[in-house]
Amino acid sequence: MGKVNGGVVTEAGDVCWLRADVALAAAARRHAGQLARGICLSGERVSQVELCVTEMATNLLKHTRDGSLALRVVRFGGRAAVECLSLDSGPGIEDVPLALRDGTSAVGTLGIGMGAIGRLADVSGIHSLRGRGTVLYARFHAEDTTPEPDARVAAVDTGGLTRPISGEQVCGDTWAVRTTGGAGDDRLLLMMCDGLGHGPLAARVADRAREAFRDSRRPGPSGVLEDVHAGLRGTRGAAVAIALVEPAEQRVRLSGVGNISALVTVAASRTALLSMPGIVGAHLPRLRTFDAEFPPGAALVLHSDGVSDRWKPADFPGLFAQDPTLVAAQILNQAAVRRDDAGIVVAAHRRA
Structure with a gap:
């Protein structure tokens, strides 16, 4: 994207x-x-x-x-x-x-x-x-x-894709990306959300999660996740993960609740970032934040359980040099679970 x-x-x-x-x-x-x-x-x-x-x-x-x-x-x-x-x-x-x-x-x-x-x-x-x-x-x-060249643009590209379960027109999975908002700050916040169930009710949860993510002004992933939790009260709830990408520090930090897969790929290796059991909007456990190195050439991938977590970077030679939207599409194409909504978002730290 x-x-x-x-x-x-x-x-x-x-x-x-x-x-x-x-x-x-x-x-x-x-x-x-x-x-x-x-x-x-x-x-x-x-x-x-x-x-x-x-x-x-x-x-x-x-x-x-x-x-x-x-x-x-x-x-x-x-x-x-x-x-x-x-x-x-x-x-x-x-x-x-x-x-x-x-x-x-x-x-x-x-x-x-x-x-x-x-x-x-x-x-x-x-x-x-x-x-x-x-x-x-x-x-x-x-x-x-058309985008104009801008020296302030961060070194991280992002993109994602969602696909509804067969027979539905709307998807309960969603994703969003924004900066932390400070002038000259190239840090990015990413959200992956899987509204429980399928169809319009799950899609409504996804819409509310995006709105809460947009409006949150908390500085770290756990604080943003707490704001999303507050925004989803009274709904059927969701699995949600929030990641903070810090290109200058070459780190990524993540807080998640529910069945969202998060991993950082570097070359053919992958490092998983864990989510805690619970339901955002209904039962928020004590949050923990996990981190991993995020050097140039690395990619952060967040996806719902509509995409199998058994895929490996080595299964996709040459893929992670591509645009993140194409990366998301190929992983979804190869690893999506056909009987479920599927959603994926990718952040790639480009080499200078």
Whole structure:
């Protein structure tokens, strides 16, 4: 989702998920066009977004065993963009650089689609695992909100993704990111929330958790979690983890309650940060804060129990050099529990 600065809140939004079927291309063009016009993209830019999702849909139907598109509007730092994600379950791409060249096709077409996506989008990326699946990512900024270079921008990029349980339109999992608010302060607070249950009632809990997270002015993760607990009183409750990322100190600190997985990856290693038993909004235990090193090149991953915690960084060669939104999408693509809501947020400490 990009870099965060100036006390800005970055949050999960509504995601339109479209499964691969014969009507995918038409449905994707319609939804993507609506999103693009909704953030006032020009007619030419709307057409480019529609072309992007048409190529994604065509690739899914021609080359993959099963897959879906995820379309959404993201807002961060006063900016708006349309994000398009293609996720599939294989067979993967044998040679990604070759596949991105114009004129390359496995089925006798012109082979311009994937290369065109990279040229048209403001931000794009691809990650493929042979035999397991591919994620393709593209983001289109509104013309008057394209990010400008800013030396004050923190060295941490963030992004995330949610997916509702099959049969539901809304998701009870959510995430949010904001700075601690001080001028020149590059520390970030992240929240991962899993509203208990599924559907609209769980989504309502998620909305209230984001609001409490936004409004909290407490300095550390445990204090913010206490504010979220107060905001969720009277609801069915949630599992919530709050992380404080401190790039200058190269540390991350976390307070969590309930079944939220949190880990820091560095190269092929992973360090888990524990959450305490309980229910935020109903029963808050005595909070503890755990910490871990967070050097440049590390990534912090928070996810709900809708994503299996058995995945390992070594299972995803090359992934953590990608945009955090693509990282979140590929982990969800490979490790999501199909019978549950799923949510994940990633913070990556980029090397200078």
